[in-house]
Amino acid sequence: MKKNRLSFSVIRPLKILFFLLVGTLLFSQNKISGTIVDAKTQKPINGVEIFINNRESAELTAKNSKFLVSADSEIATVTFIKKNYKTVVLTFSNGQYENLVIKMQSERVEHIQEVMISGRSKKKYKNKKENPAYAIMQEVWKRKRTNGLANYDDYQFKEYEKIEIGLNNIDSTFKQKKIFNKLEFIFDYADSANFDKKLSLPVFFNETIFQTYGRNKPDKQENKIIVANKFSGFNNNERMAASAKNQFRDINLYDNTLNFFNIGFPSPVGTDGFSSYDYELTDSLSVNGTDCFKIKYFPRRKELIAFQGDLFISRDTYNIVRATLKSPNKLNVNFVNGIYMEIEYDSPNETVFLPKKTYTELEMSVFSKKKDSKSILFKRTDQYSDYLFNQNFSDQLLKDRRQSLSDEDLVKSNEFWEQNRVEPLQESEKNVYTMVEELHKVPKFERIVKIVEIVQSGYFNAWNAIDFGSIYALYGYNEVEGDRVRVGARTYFSPNDMWRIAGYTAYGFRDRKFKYGVEGKYMFNRENRATIGFGSKFDVMQLGASLMYDEGIMTPSYGSSGILTSGSNASLSFVKQNNLFFSMEPIRNFTVRLDASLQNIISANPEKFNLDFYKDNTLKSGLTDFHTTFSLVLQPGAKYVQYGVDRTTLRTLAPTFILKYTHGFANVLEGDFDYNKLQFLYAQKILLGNLGKTNVNFEAGKNFDAVPLAIQTIIPGNQSYFLAFNTFSLLKYYEFVADTYTTMNVEHHFNGKLISYVPLIKKLKLRELIFFRGAYGTLSDAAKNINFDNKRYSAPDQQVYYEYGFGLENIGLGNFKILRVDFNWRGNYLDRPEVRKFAVKFGIQVVF
Numbered sequence: 001m002k003k004n005r006l007s008f009s010v011i012r013p014l015k016i017l018f019f020l021l022v023g024t025l026l027f028s029q030n031k032i033s034g035t036i037v038d039a040k041t042q043k044p045i046n047g048v049e050i051f052i053n054n055r056e057s058a059e060l061t062a063k064n065s066k067f068l069v070s071a072d073s074e075i076a077t078v079t080f081i082k083k084n085y086k087t088v089v090l091t092f093s094n095g096q097y098e099n100l101v102i103k104m105q106s107e108r109v110e111h112i113q114e115v116m117i118s119g120r121s122k123k124k125y126k127n128k129k130e131n132p133a134y135a136i137m138q139e140v141w142k143r144k145r146t147n148g149l150a151n152y153d154d155y156q157f158k159e160y161e162k163i164e165i166g167l168n169n170i171d172s173t174f175k176q177k178k179i180f181n182k183l184e185f186i187f188d189y190a191d192s193a194n195f196d197k198k199l200s201l202p203v204f205f206n207e208t209i210f211q212t213y214g215r216n217k218p219d220k221q222e223n224k225i226i227v228a229n230k231f232s233g234f235n236n237n238e239r240m241a242a243s244a245k246n247q248f249r250d251i252n253l254y255d256n257t258l259n260f261f262n263i264g265f266p267s268p269v270g271t272d273g274f275s276s277y278d279y280e281l282t283d284s285l286s287v288n289g290t291d292c293f294k295i296k297y298f299p300r301r302k303e304l305i306a307f308q309g310d311l312f313i314s315r316d317t318y319n320i321v322r323a324t325l326k327s328p329n330k331l332n333v334n335f336v337n338g339i340y341m342e343i344e345y346d347s348p349n350e351t352v353f354l355p356k357k358t359y360t361e362l363e364m365s366v367f368s369k370k371k372d373s374k375s376i377l378f379k380r381t382d383q384y385s386d387y388l389f390n391q392n393f394s395d396q397l398l399k400d401r402r403q404s405l406s407d408e409d410l411v412k413s414n415e416f417w418e419q420n421r422v423e424p425l426q427e428s429e430k431n432v433y434t435m436v437e438e439l440h441k442v443p444k445f446e447r448i449v450k451i452v453e454i455v456q457s458g459y460f461n462a463w464n465a466i467d468f469g470s471i472y473a474l475y476g477y478n479e480v481e482g483d484r485v486r487v488g489a490r491t492y493f494s495p496n497d498m499w500r501i502a503g504y505t506a507y508g509f510r511d512r513k514f515k516y517g518v519e520g521k522y523m524f525n526r527e528n529r530a531t532i533g534f535g536s537k538f539d540v541m542q543l544g545a546s547l548m549y550d551e552g553i554m555t556p557s558y559g560s561s562g563i564l565t566s567g568s569n570a571s572l573s574f575v576k577q578n579n580l581f582f583s584m585e586p587i588r589n590f591t592v593r594l595d596a597s598l599q600n601i602i603s604a605n606p607e608k609f610n611l612d613f614y615k616d617n618t619l620k621s622g623l624t625d626f627h628t629t630f631s632l633v634l635q636p637g638a639k640y641v642q643y644g645v646d647r648t649t650l651r652t653l654a655p656t657f658i659l660k661y662t663h664g665f666a667n668v669l670e671g672d673f674d675y676n677k678l679q680f681l682y683a684q685k686i687l688l689g690n691l692g693k694t695n696v697n698f699e700a701g702k703n704f705d706a707v708p709l710a711i712q713t714i715i716p717g718n719q720s721y722f723l724a725f726n727t728f729s730l731l732k733y734y735e736f737v738a739d740t741y742t743t744m745n746v747e748h749h750f751n752g753k754l755i756s757y758v759p760l761i762k763k764l765k766l767r768e769l770i771f772f773r774g775a776y777g778t779l780s781d782a783a784k785n786i787n788f789d790n791k792r793y794s795a796p797d798q799q800v801y802y803e804y805g806f807g808l809e810n811i812g813l814g815n816f817k818i819l820r821v822d823f824n825w826r827g828n829y830l831d832r833p834e835v836r837k838f839a840v841k842f843g844i845q846v847v848f
Contacts, residue, residue: 032075033068034100040316041290043348045104051079080104084139084318106316133279133295139318141271144254148352152389154215156397159224160383160422163244164432165204168363168377205232205432206241208405209420213397223398229410230417232433241405248360248380253323253343254353257689261333262653263751264687266306268297269320276306276690284315287322288344291315303756304690305332307339319347332752332765334810334817334847337375338363358382368814383422400588402526404496404643459492467492473504480540480572480604481508488554496644498523502554506539511604515539519553523645529585531645538576540604544714544734546726547699547743548658548681553579570608571733573710576600589654591633598626598669601710612788613708615672619788623710626671627664633657655684664711675705677713692750697726703739706782709793713738715775715801723822723843728773730803730826730836738777738795747771752810767810771822774802802827809845818844 036045044065049058052075060069069078075097080088085104128134149155207230214222231241251258256270266276273279276299283294293315298308309324320343327339340361345353358381365375403410454460459469467490476484488504491497503518517537524530535553576599583593602622603611612621637654640647657680664675679701686694703713715738717731718724726745752767779795787793803824811819822841830837 031068031070032078032097032100034066034098034102036062036065036067036080036102036104038316039103039105043317045082045085048080048082048085048102048104051081053077128274131279131281133281134274136281136293136295136313136318137269137273137279140269140313140320143318144271148348148354149214150216151352153217154213154390154393156211156213156386156388156391156393157384158386159210159212160385160420161208161210161245162381162425162429163204163206163208163241163248164202164377164379164429165244166202166377166379168201168375169373202428202432202435204241204244205429206230206244206405207417207421208241213393215398221398223400225397225401226403226405226407226410228412228416228420229405229407230412231405244378244380247362247364247378250355250358251343253320253345257687258325259653259687260339261336262651262685262687262693263305263333264689264693266304266690268307268309268311268325269323272689273297276300276304285312287312290321292321299328301756302328303332303752303762305751314347317347319353320345321347330765332767332810335364335366336362337365337373354387355382355384357384365814366816370814373814385422402529402643406494406496459490461492465491465493478508478540478572479570480511481513482510484508494644495641498526498645500645504554508540511540517553521645525584526643529583529591531583533579533581533583535579536577538574540572541575542571542733543573543575543601543710544571544716545724546716547701547713547741548660548679553577570605572604572609573611574602574604589635589638591631593629593631593633595629595631596627597629598624598671600624610789611708611710613710613786614788620672623708624670624672625664625711626669627662627675627711629660629662631661632659653685653687655682657682664705664707673705673707673711675703675707675711677701677703688748690753692748692753695745695747695749697745698743699726700742701740703783706739706780706786709734709737709787709789712783713741713777715741715743715777715796718841721840721842723820723841723845728775728801728803729805729822729824729839729841731801732834734793735832736775736777736796736801737783737793738775738779738797739783741775741777741795743773743775745771745773749809765810765817766808769807769809770805771807772802772804774800776800796829799828801829809847818846820845 036048037043038045046062046065048062048065048067050060050062050067050069052059052069052071058081059071060067069075076091078090080090080102082104085106088102088104090100090102207228209227209229211225211227212222213225214220229241247261249259251260253267253269255267256272257264258267259265267273268277268279277297278300280296281293282296285292285294291314292312295311295313296309297311299306307325307327309326311320312322313319314321322345323343325339325341325343327333327336331338338361342357342359344356344358346356347353360378360380362378363375364378365373450461454471457467457469458472459467460471461467469488469490473486473488476486478484484506486504486506488502490502491500499520499522501518501520504516506515507513508515515538517535517539519533519535521531521533524532537553577597578599579595579597581593581595583591585591600622601611603609606621611623612619613623614620634657635649635654637652639650639652639654641650660677660679662675662677662679664673664677665671666674679699681697681699683697684695686696688694701713714734715731715736716724716727717733717735718727718729719732747769748771749767749769752762752765754768755764755766756762775796776799777795778797779793784790784793803826805822805824807820807822809820810817811821820843822843824839824841826835826837829835
């Protein structure tokens with residue numbers, strides 16, 4: 001018995017081990033796993049349907065190229081199917097079931113393979129479906145790539161950028177001009193532009209290395225850290241570099257619209273490309289080891305704002321490997337003579353792309369579009385490398401560092417640059433540094449630079465400490481002051497000053513009174529732009545010229561210093577104001593500001609403009625107003641030039657949101673009224689592809705208490721002959737007063753799309769626009785009765801007041817087309833005395 005028990009104790013674990021071994025073998029025959037890749041590129045393939053044992057429905061669709069399939073019965077065959085790939089069928093006689101590598105071969109579109117490619121034939125097809133290029137582009141659209149960065153929890157990469165600015169189309173006649181006396185040596189450094197072989201003289205060069213960190217989960221965040229920066233060129237290097245950078249755009253060819261200069265260009269890779277471009281399959285060649293179709297594209301009509309160039313498309317995966325974009329001759333964009341761009345993408349798998357390299361040239365000229373005209377050439381090269389994904393890096397790397405290109409810690413040694421440039425500098429690029437060092441030793445060059453800076457800023461700098469100006473505000477005219485002169489100055493040691501004091505004085509020759517304004521600001525924390533400021537002024541102002549007015553002391557008063565007006569503007573006020581403010585930016589592009597203002601307001605022309613009001617049954621002529629204003633300003637995506645106490649906003653499509661709450665205090669600093677006012681503003685420019693660009697401005701507000709005219713909300717009118725944006729061209733000042741209001745101003749710019757169909761006129765390259773403005777509001781009886789002249793003022797409460805019309809812009813010669821003419825019609829409230837039903841407004845708008 002004891003022996004039998006021992007036998008059983010030995011046999012039992014052996015039996016269990018036997019059954020485990022058999023079970024494992026059986027299970028392995030019912031489970032397969034592995035990875036699916038492209039046979040040629042070895043890149044993972046997603047979306048493959050997997051069928052087992054010839055079943056009609058797929059057992060699994062592989063989403064991330066890896067697969068694991070289990071079955072209740074033995075697996076004899078497995079079939080892998082994906083559109084445009086050859087079907088793969090496996091049998092398992094060899095006994096291998098795990099860690100398989102399934103290699104699928106691309107199956108190209110048959111009728112594309114049969115096309116004879118022999119250069120551009122200019123063949124006209126009856127419809128796009130007959131065009132073999134259309135079949136290729138259809139495959140591109142089916143596999144429309146997205147930026148691969150969005151596929152990872154987090155990502156990081158290195159970006160090397162170099163920007164060069166040069167004078168273009170240099171010839172012997174140009175070299176002999178007197179301005180280059182004693183500067184002849186610079187022509188030894190002249191080079192040729194890459195795409196048109198024009199002689200170019202580089203005058204500015206900037207290199208920057210960035211490290212970008214991004215996170216997609218749980219929230220989308222990205223931070224671009226400047227690692228190093230190297231300048232050469234003009235003294236004001238940061239402004240020059242930032243302005244140059246803003247001329248370039250990071251574009252995605254797979255988008256339908258490409259943004260250049262805030263103008264929408266149709267993308268040749270967009271799904272609606274055939275509405276703007278003709279395509280022609282011209283060649284088959286290898287690009288960086290990838291077999292590609294080469295497709296030429298060009299605008300269907302030469303009047304279109306579009307590109308021409310080449311697309312290099314992988315024959316296996318139909319992704320864009322490389323592309324060139326070149327603008328046609330005499331591009332209908334102001335100040336721009338030409339655009340050229342080369343883009344290279346890397347495609348790690350069949351659904352995404354990663355930027356690899358871009359090269360861009362922008363040729364810009366103020367006056368002429370002639371091919372040989374003197375111009376400025378901007379070049380930018382961007383190279384992206386060292387991609388890393390899902391590294392779970394520290395949150396500190398996503399914190400905004402508020403860097404400036406001129407920060408001292410960004411200056412690195414020559415050895416650093418030699419080691420960290422993605423590619424060595426060309427000889428011509430190295431020479432820029434040498435040439436600029438020599439230039440700055442020549443006094444004549446320094447004088448030329450100073451003239452350029454004066455024209456650009458409007459200020460003349462003295463002793464590297466004081467700016468005098470602005471030269472553009474020296475003269476004005478209004479009915480109260482007559483001819484008016486204004487001179488001003490400000491401290492200015494550098495673009496990134498942490499403090500600034502500014503002031504002005506003005507004199508009116510009719511009223512013989514001096515006016516003044518002075519303001520000081522100090523930013524004591526650069527990280528969140530925490531700033532305090534004070535100001536005081538006494539001046540003639542046009543109150544009610546805008547709904548969302550600025551509390552700033554140095555802000556010019558529109559309407560009080562115009563030169564030409566339609567009708568008499570007597571509605572001016574004398575304002576004595578003192579202001580104290582604090583602002584900060586806790587989050588990039590989100591500003592919080594608190595103002596405290598004390599102002600005394602009286603009519604500047606009592607005989608024609610009455611501001612008298614009742615308080616406690618007493619008639620008063622002068623108003624004392626003490627109020628605080630809490631403002632929230634959000635501008636997501638906005639870009640700036642400098643990062644000191646003052647900064648210049650660059651042109652972008654960033655929207656603006658403003659929310660303001662104002663509270664007036666009675667009996668505090670002799671304030672006359674308690675009141676509460678809430679206001680909101682939304683403004684944005686929106687690209688609508690080939691249809692052009694729409695500018696939207698929406699404002700709404702409510703004054704919750706009865707206040708007199710001097711601090712009431714005025715629907716802004718425009719009695720000048722000139723354009724004043726976000727005002728109503730056919731309203732007189734103070735024609736509509738409202739304590740509750742909404743306004744909408746919409747302009748749509750077609751960029752010449754409609755006029756390009758009109759014979760003869762289209763040669764002028766004018767651009768058309770349409771606009772609509774509307775306002776609705778109410779004014780309480782209490783608010784009316786508080787004014788002495790209470791019967792004069794009313795709100796647009798019967799129906800929405802509206803204006804409409806069209807305009808012509810891009811008027812001028814060559815590249816200097818800065819004039820705009822608007823034709824305005826008044827839609828209603830026509831029974832009012834002395835209304836203007838129609839008006840023509842002129843304006844200068846410096847836009848591309």
